[in-house]
Amino acid sequence: MKNSPNHVEEQLQEIWKKHNFSQELATLDGDEIVILDSGVHNSDEAGPDFKNARIRIGNLTYIGDIELDVDYNDWKVHGHNIDNHYNKVVLHTCLKNKFGQGYVYTKDGRKVPSVPLSDFIPKETFESIEKSAVEQVSNKSCQLKCAQLSPSIETYHKKKFVAKLGIERFEKKCERVYNRLKELAYLQDIKIKEPVTRYEFPPEFYEKVFEPEDLKNREIWEQLIYELIFEALGFSKNKSIMLSLAQASDIRFLKKLGNDEELLIRIESSLFNIAGLVPDAAKLPTDETSDYTKQLVKNWEILSRIYDGITFDETKWHFFKLRPQNFPTIRIAGGSRILISILYGHLIETMIKKITEIRNINVLTNSLRSLFVIHSDGFWQNHYVFDQPSKMEIKYFVGASRADEIVINVLLPFFAVYFDVFGKEELSKKILLTYNNYRQNSENKIVREVADCLEMQGFLKKTVFQQGMIELFRNFCSKGRCLECEIGKKVFN
Numbered sequence: 001m002k003n004s005p006n007h008v009e010e011q012l013q014e015i016w017k018k019h020n021f022s023q024e025l026a027t028l029d030g031d032e033i034v035i036l037d038s039g040v041h042n043s044d045e046a047g048p049d050f051k052n053a054r055i056r057i058g059n060l061t062y063i064g065d066i067e068l069d070v071d072y073n074d075w076k077v078h079g080h081n082i083d084n085h086y087n088k089v090v091l092h093t094c095l096k097n098k099f100g101q102g103y104v105y106t107k108d109g110r111k112v113p114s115v116p117l118s119d120f121i122p123k124e125t126f127e128s129i130e131k132s133a134v135e136q137v138s139n140k141s142c143q144l145k146c147a148q149l150s151p152s153i154e155t156y157h158k159k160k161f162v163a164k165l166g167i168e169r170f171e172k173k174c175e176r177v178y179n180r181l182k183e184l185a186y187l188q189d190i191k192i193k194e195p196v197t198r199y200e201f202p203p204e205f206y207e208k209v210f211e212p213e214d215l216k217n218r219e220i221w222e223q224l225i226y227e228l229i230f231e232a233l234g235f236s237k238n239k240s241i242m243l244s245l246a247q248a249s250d251i252r253f254l255k256k257l258g259n260d261e262e263l264l265i266r267i268e269s270s271l272f273n274i275a276g277l278v279p280d281a282a283k284l285p286t287d288e289t290s291d292y293t294k295q296l297v298k299n300w301e302i303l304s305r306i307y308d309g310i311t312f313d314e315t316k317w318h319f320f321k322l323r324p325q326n327f328p329t330i331r332i333a334g335g336s337r338i339l340i341s342i343l344y345g346h347l348i349e350t351m352i353k354k355i356t357e358i359r360n361i362n363v364l365t366n367s368l369r370s371l372f373v374i375h376s377d378g379f380w381q382n383h384y385v386f387d388q389p390s391k392m393e394i395k396y397f398v399g400a401s402r403a404d405e406i407v408i409n410v411l412l413p414f415f416a417v418y419f420d421v422f423g424k425e426e427l428s429k430k431i432l433l434t435y436n437n438y439r440q441n442s443e444n445k446i447v448r449e450v451a452d453c454l455e456m457q458g459f460l461k462k463t464v465f466q467q468g469m470i471e472l473f474r475n476f477c478s479k480g481r482c483l484e485c486e487i488g489k490k491v492f493n
Contacts, residue, residue: 007132008070008095008129008132008133009049009068009070011128011129011132012049012068012070012093012095012117012129013041013049013050013068015117015121015125016035016038016049016050016066016068016093017038017041019035019038020121020125021117021120021121022120022121022122023120024120025115025120026115027057027102027113027115028100028101028102028113028114028115028116029102029113031057031058031113032056032057032058033055033056033057033091033113033115034055034056035053035054035055036054036055036056036061037052037053037054037055038050038053038066039051039052039053039054039065039066040052042065046085046148046149046152047065047083047085047086048065048066048067048085048086048088048089049066049067049068050065050066050068051065051088052064052065053065053066053090053091055090055091057091057113062090062091063090064088064089064090064091065086065088065089065090066089066090066091066092066093067080067086067089067091067092067093068093068094069092069093069094069095070094070095070096070133071094071095071096071097071098071133072094072096072097072098072099072101072104072114072116074094075092075094075104075114076104077145078145078147078148079145079146079482079488079492080104080106081104081105081106081107082107082145082482082483082488082492083107083149083491083492084107084492084493085149085492086106086107087106087107087108087110089104089106089112090112091112091113091115092104092112092113092114092115093114093115093116093117094114094115094116094117095116095117095118095126095129095130095133096116096118096130097114097116097118100116101114102114107492144449144450144453144454144473144477145477145482145488146453146482146487146488146491146492147453149491149492150453150454150455150487150491151455152491153487153490153491155455155456157486157487157490158454158456158487159456159459159465161468161472161485161486161487162454162456162459162465162468162469162472163464163465163468164468165467165468165469165471165472165475166463166464166465166466166467166468166471167436167464167468168471169467169468169470169471170412170413170416170432170435170464170467173409173413174413174416174417174420176413177224177228177413177414177416177417178417178421180224180227181215181220181221181224181417181421182205182208182210182215183201184220184223184224185210185214185215185217185220186201186205186208188217188219188220189214212421212422212423215421219251219252221348221418222251222342222343222348223246223250223251224414225342225347225348225410225414226246226250226251226339226342227243227246227247228409228410228414229246229335229338229372229406229410230242230243230245230246230335231243231246232402232405232406232409232410233331233332233334233335233398233402233406234328234331235322235326237318237322238317238318238328238331241275241312241316241317241328242328242331242332242335244312245271245274245275245312245332248274248309248310248311248312249270249271249274249307249309250309251342251343253270253306253307253309254267254270254339254343255343256306257270257303259343259344263340263344264336264337264340264378265295265296265299266299266303267336267339267340268296268332268333268336269295269296269297269299269300269303270299270300270303270307271332271335271336272296272329272332273296273297273300273303273304273311274307274309274310274311274312275311275312275317275328275332276311276312276313276314276316276317277314277317277328277329277332277386278293278296278297278300278386279293279386279387289387290379290386290387292378292379293386293387319385324384324390325394325396325399327384327385329380329383329384329385329386330380330384330394330397331397331398333376333378333380333397334374334396334397334398337374337397338372338374338398341371347371350371351368351371351411351415352415352418354367354368355368355415355427355430355431356427361433361434361437361438362437362439364434365407365434365438365439368407368411369400369403369404369407370403371403372398372402372403372406372407373396373398373399373400373403374396374397374398375395375396375397376393376394376395376396376397380394380397381393381394382394400441400442401440401441401442404440404441404442405442407438408435408438408440408463408467412431412434412435412438415427415431416428416431416432419431435463435464436464437462438462438463438464439461439462439463440461440463440466441461443460443466444470446469446470446473446474447460447466447469447470448460449473450469450470450472450473450477451469454469454487456469472485472487476488
């Protein structure tokens with residue numbers, strides 16, 4: 001079914017029906033257009049705005065459909081160029097045509113004249129409609145080409161395809177985890193420390209079949225989960241630099257820092273200094289430098305002697321347009337506490353025990369999530385950046401939503417690979433079952449928009465569908481691969 005027309009479309013349709021033009025229509029090539037019959041307004045079916053119209057262009061009379069768009073580019077944006085419903089269009093009209101393009105093309109390759117109505121309607125009418133169009137765009141959320149047509153597809157088909165994509169996305173995460181695991185094992189075997197030394201893996205690395213014996217070293221699993229968690233804490237803007245930080249200040253270096261009540265400040269000193277985020281205390285007035293900052297500087301004077309890796313620059317980190325809760329300073333503080341659990345709190349063993357022993361999937365997911373909800377404490381409880389106290393107390397370094405993301409994007413792929421490597425088939429199946437049944441409260445803009453377009457809002461809380469919607473958008477919708485998509489095939493054919 002065709003969606004209800006918005007105010008802009010209704011105005012354009014009224015102009016077409018009543019022939020409210022300030023001068024005779026003509027193509028951009030100068031051929032006169034005469035409307036012999038406006039056609040039947042299509043208010044119910046998918047497809048063009050008017051059907052069975054009769055128009056004369058130059059000396060030829062055409063019988064077919066008329067499509068009215070706000071902008072010339074909407075022909076492609078809305079997927080008309082790949083939709084069989086628009087194969088009978090004989091004239092495309094639009095409010096604006098910025099680059100003066102004279103034609104659009106149907107799916108079957110036919111060339112159709114495109115006429116900008118801005119040239120043929122009164123100026124005040126154009127300005128009024130344009131204002132409505134701007135407001136419409138600012139309020140519009142969904143940009144999928146199949147948005148108007150996908151409701152005609154049964155929910156069962158959409159649900160099946162999106163779930164399939166969700167599983168494929170999980171498998172890709174597992175493959176990435178496994179590939180990194182093999183790299184870590186290989187680097188450890190040839191004793192290369194990264195990212196200091198530049199290297200390329202030789203052909204034998206890609207040909208090598210890794211056995212469980214090659215992957216049993218505890219340290220590579222600790223390094224792997226450390227990297228994955230830090231990358232996840234970085235969100236989209238800081239994930240690359242957070243990953244690089246975890247690779248530079250690796251597990252082997254962190255284990256040299258000892259294990260006592262001062263370990264946290266030494267880890268924070270190492271991470272913040274390697275990250276390049278600690279201000280130069282020597283250049284700050286004494287009354288503007290906190291005791292905490294001085295501690296970080298003092299500790300690093302000693303710890304830097306045993307660190308032989310690279311350091312980063314403050315300019316590599318993104319703070320702009322981030323909620324303060326997501327500042328890298330806060331995430332590194334939270335990550336430091338998780339690191340202690342990895343190093344000395346038997347975090348991996350604790351999670352294996354939970355996965356093995358807890359039968360109820362909901363209880364298991366809640367239990368795993370709780371391990372990564374990190375309450376604030378110390379200096380960062382009252383600061384988002386160095387030496388500038390925040391107006392409000394920070395309650396969490398890592399909240400429930402980010403903990404959800406860590407479980408979904410890190411823990412489940414990590415343990416799927418772990419159990420698969422060591423032949424724990426039943427536990428590997430349990431991980432996939434957990435993924436398929438995981439329910440989360442958080443959602444992002446892409447997921448909401450895809451769900452709205454597909455009318456799948458009722459599936460938003462289930463992770464496998466959320467992940468499937470992300471996969472759908474990134475690998476199909478945003479790349480214009482509509483005719484390779486199972487939904488697109490049904491909609492546009």
